Amino acid sequence: MSQVVVVGGGVAGLSVASALARRGRAVLLYERETQLGAGSSAKSAAIFRLAVEEPVNVQLALRGREIGRRLSPEGTIRALGGFYPCAADDERQRILEAAAFTGVREARPDELPAPLGHRDRPALFSPQDGAIDVHTLIHGLAREARLAGAKLLTGTAAEALDYSAGRVAGVRVASEVVPAEVVVDATGAWSPDFAPTDVGIRPHRRHLFVLDTPHASAFAQVVWDLSTHLYLRPESGGLLVSPCDEEPMPATDHVPTSSEAGSLLFQKLATWAPALQDARVRTVWAGLRPLTADHRFVVGFDPRVPGLFRLGGFGGHGMTAGAAAGELAAAMLCGESPPEARELDPARFARVPSSCAP
Numbered sequence: 020m021s022q023v024v025v026v027g028g029g030v031a032g033l034s035v036a037s038a039l040a041r042r043g044r045a046v047l048l049y050e051r052e053t054q055l056g057a058g059s060s061a062k063s064a065a066i067f068r069l070a071v072e073e074p075v076n077v078q079l080a081l082r083g084r085e086i087g088r089r090l091s092p093e094g095t096i097r098a099l100g101g102f103y104p105c106a107a108d109d110e111r112q113r114i115l116e117a118a119a120f121t122g123v124r125e126a127r128p129d130e131l132p133a134p135l136g137h138r139d140r141p142a143l144f145s146p147q148d149g150a151i152d153v154h155t156l157i158h159g160l161a162r163e164a165r166l167a168g169a170k171l172l173t174g175t176a177a178e179a180l181d182y183s184a185g186r187v188a189g190v191r192v193a194s195e196v197v198p199a200e201v202v203v204d205a206t207g208a209w210s211p212d213f214a215p216t217d218v219g220i221r222p223h224r225r226h227l228f229v230l231d232t233p234h235a236s237a238f239a240q241v242v243w244d245l246s247t248h249l250y251l252r253p254e255s256g257g258l259l260v261s262p263c264d265e266e267p268m269p270a271t272d273h274v275p276t277s278s279e280a281g282s283l284l285f286q287k288l289a290t291w292a293p294a295l296q297d298a299r300v301r302t303v304w305a306g307l308r309p310l311t312a313d314h315r316f317v318v319g320f321d322p323r324v325p326g327l328f329r330l331g332g333f334g335g336h337g338m339t340a341g342a343a344a345g346e347l348a349a350a351m352l353c354g355e356s357p358p359e360a361r362e363l364d365p366a367r368f369a370r371v372p373s374s375c376a377p
């Protein structure tokens with residue numbers, strides 16, 4: 020039977036590999052790092068967020084939570100609740116329209132954590148949001164994929180696509196051709212380097228800090244300020260915090276940190292939560308968020324490269340929705356036409372119509 024080759028062993032690649040194998044397809048996945056999930060999936064803040072503006076993301080997030088429940092009896096989400104201070108009336112309204120059915124509602128000022136400055140600003144509360152158990156999600160998907168017969172090869176890069184008769188016919192690995200009926204590009208932030216056509220995916224660096232502070236216990240929920248652009252959640256006795264920096268940069272293996280992100284964080288904290296100004300930085304890292312121009316995911320066949328399926332552009336929502344997007348991709352690869360497919364179609368970025376492989 021002809022096989023599907025998946026390139027990239029993050030949450031999206033592992034999910035499509037597992038779903039295809041469980042549907043009886045032969046699947047070979049390549050991950051160039053020695054560990055599965057070592058790309059952006061290992062660098063995330065692991066916040067499960069239903070309070071978003073795009074209805075399709077809410078649907079995929081809910082399905083992602085169901086996938087977690089299939090992988091582990093406890094599921095992969097620890098529900099903490101999430102507050103979303105947001106000054107813009109229209110943005111709050113769009114979130115309520117997309118997610119009110121999940122319980123998202125206006126928050127009362129006295130509900131917000133006491134150390135926050137300006138608690139009287141409008142805010143939303145999402146009771147089901149929380150923290151994702153990334154290890155269980157990644158390794159659960161990998162276990163499921165292997166049990167269904169998928170081969171997952173780590174420490175092995177797919178160097179390039181291979182073409183025959185005007186379509187993708189496989190990938191080149193260690194200078195050998197590995198044949199494939201379809202190649203799935205699940206390379207995340209590295210997609211612009213791997214795939215030959217532009218589907219609008221651009222890596223953007225973001226920093227995360229773990230802060231030690233005596234005020235950590237005052238923050239039992241996620242707090243994501245959509246106006247100040249800063250978020251935090253509890254993390255191993257401290258707080259995981261991001262200043263929501265968003266800097267375009269080429270994809271790189273080891274994303275360097277910048278001292279400017281720390282300055283930005285403490286500058287924001289000075290008015291946002293003055294009590295946190297004296298917090299000590301326990302650790303800091305940076306990762307790449309693969310953003311698209313319209314901040315929507317990319318799931319579908321590349322209209323300019325027959326045989327190449329694109330699965331990416333998850334930006335800051337991949338740990339929440341990437342597993343469900345992988346299952347959506349598997350359904351499409353098995354000939355189904357799920358209703359969400361049209362708005363995630365990579366064709367929206369295809370500037371030059373072409374039926375020929377480059």
Ligand SMILES: Cc1cc2nc3c(=O)[nH]c(=O)nc-3n(C[C@H](O)[C@H](O)[C@H](O)COP(=O)(O)OP(=O)(O)OC[C@H]3O[C@@H](n4cnc5c(N)ncnc54)[C@H](O)[C@@H]3O)c2cc1C
Pocket residue numbers: 026027028029030031032049050051052055056057058059060061062063064065066067175176177178205206207208209213225226227305306307308309330331332333334335336337338339340341
């Ligand atoms: C700082 C930060 C905070 C975030 N916070 C959140 C959050 O709170 N909630 C949330 O839902 N999401 C969050 N995200 C986003 C989330 O991490 C990503 O959307 C998600 O990890 C994308 O998954 P992926 O499978 O598409 O990509 P990745 O996990 O990056 O997987 C792609 C894989 O492809 C491999 N690869 C690349 N090229 C090749 C090749 N040629 N051959 C073989 N393998 C290759 C890479 O090594 C990598 O492992 C955050 C991201 C960052 C950086």
